[in-house]
Amino acid sequence: MKLQLSYPKKPLINKAIKITGSKSETNRSLLLQALFPNVNIENLSNSDDGAVMQKGLKTVSGEVDIHHAGTAMRFLTAYFASQEGKKVVLTGSKRMQERPIKVLVEALRELGAEIDYVKERGYPPIKITGKKLDKSKVSLPANISSQYISALLLIAPSLENGLEVELVGKITSVPYIKMTLALLEQIGVNTQFEGNTIKIDTKNQVEKTTLVVESDWSSASYFYSIVALCEVGTEIKLSSYKENSLQGDSVLEEIYRDFGVETSFSANEITIVKTAHPQLPTITYDLSNAPDIAQTMAVTCLGLGMGCHLTGLHTLPIKETDRLAALKTELTKLGAKVATDAESITIKPTKAITSGVAIDTYHDHRMAMAFAPLALRTTLVINDAMVVSKSYPDYWKDLGILGFVEEEL
Numbered sequence: 001m002k003l004q005l006s007y008p009k010k011p012l013i014n015k016a017i018k019i020t021g022s023k024s025e026t027n028r029s030l031l032l033q034a035l036f037p038n039v040n041i042e043n044l045s046n047s048d049d050g051a052v053m054q055k056g057l058k059t060v061s062g063e064v065d066i067h068h069a070g071t072a073m074r075f076l077t078a079y080f081a082s083q084e085g086k087k088v089v090l091t092g093s094k095r096m097q098e099r100p101i102k103v104l105v106e107a108l109r110e111l112g113a114e115i116d117y118v119k120e121r122g123y124p125p126i127k128i129t130g131k132k133l134d135k136s137k138v139s140l141p142a143n144i145s146s147q148y149i150s151a152l153l154l155i156a157p158s159l160e161n162g163l164e165v166e167l168v169g170k171i172t173s174v175p176y177i178k179m180t181l182a183l184l185e186q187i188g189v190n191t192q193f194e195g196n197t198i199k200i201d202t203k204n205q206v207e208k209t210t211l212v213v214e215s216d217w218s219s220a221s222y223f224y225s226i227v228a229l230c231e232v233g234t235e236i237k238l239s240s241y242k243e244n245s246l247q248g249d250s251v252l253e254e255i256y257r258d259f260g261v262e263t264s265f266s267a268n269e270i271t272i273v274k275t276a277h278p279q280l281p282t283i284t285y286d287l288s289n290a291p292d293i294a295q296t297m298a299v300t301c302l303g304l305g306m307g308c309h310l311t312g313l314h315t316l317p318i319k320e321t322d323r324l325a326a327l328k329t330e331l332t333k334l335g336a337k338v339a340t341d342a343e344s345i346t347i348k349p350t351k352a353i354t355s356g357v358a359i360d361t362y363h364d365h366r367m368a369m370a371f372a373p374l375a376l377r378t379t380l381v382i383n384d385a386m387v388v389s390k391s392y393p394d395y396w397k398d399l400g401i402l403g404f405v406e407e408e409l
């Protein structure tokens, strides 16, 4: 479905949006619940990625198709590998079959797992024969995806002797590892993260515990972008959020101050307000701890006529699409001057945005969601708009609440 977006009205002040639960917290919590049935979960994500995780966890044998969900692919690999009696082929979309899984497979094999590649070595689909994993020490490269590490940590308390993980090289997406550890702690598992070593104690049973999933901060980023592109005084309330988030993307609160957006926290919601016009012609940020907001920030900068240099983006080429390449192509269509290398993107301040451009989304929810706020500046078309359901199925409905006009072409 193609959506033509425009914004004929003045920005509406004081709108409130309820955003679905974090997909990262959801998929971790679901795995913990499968291992420890005493775990109860509130505010689950209604995303496709959450749904495929739930369905996958119920499977005992046969094929499990997780579509585009990276977390489900990685977390379920570790889960099935450690479940005696379960035998599955874990597969995903065409793109998922291009996203590497070798580091995790090798780590699990080191622990005693039986996993075979069905097609190409190092990539899904994979055939997993669940086994009791009897080793308790493993080492793996940490600079490709933190999801491999989280996958091992999540199954760690169910192993007989717990697990000691040695992380080799520079650790990427660190907040996601800390989120995993925090959720383990919340269900009563002892964890320790010192230097390059993580230790997780074994746990037979957990007390009755409710994990309350905070709403998704990566999804909140699109509203930060909208407020940044609106006039001073524009205000949006988002729920349910908290000041001490487990999600690294909550760094938005700090970063968007550079775009003149202030955040305040009340009981369970945040209020984001445009308080000033941004002063800096160009911003520089290292996003190795928050890779999922790179597209949002790049588009905000374009919309504000600002330049940016975003670094630490070495993981972007192996996400839902090669996000550095996709950003460069789509921003260039809109009139921006863009340069990329293996781990960064640089955009020169751009005065005029080309109108009527159709943005290709490359099966990547964040391409659709990140470019949509530009409708505040110009009319644009989003191709394959329903791709947003990967993490935020209600996105278009929620933009409608804010006064965006969406016409199906």
Ligand SMILES: O=C(O)C1=C[C@@H](OP(=O)(O)O)[C@@H](O)[C@H](O)C1
Binding pocket: 023, 024, 025, 071, 144, 145, 146, 147, 150, 172, 173, 176, 291, 292, 315
């Ligand atoms: O663990 C997680 O929930 C995630 C980790 C990050 O991936 P990488 O560790 O591969 O950067 C992030 O991009 C992804 O959206 C979710």
Ligand SMILES: C=C(OP(=O)(O)O)C(=O)O
Binding pocket: 068, 069, 070, 071, 072, 292, 319, 320, 366, 391
């Ligand atoms: C990278 C992402 O997801 P995943 O790796 O879980 O597919 C994302 O949602 O931006």
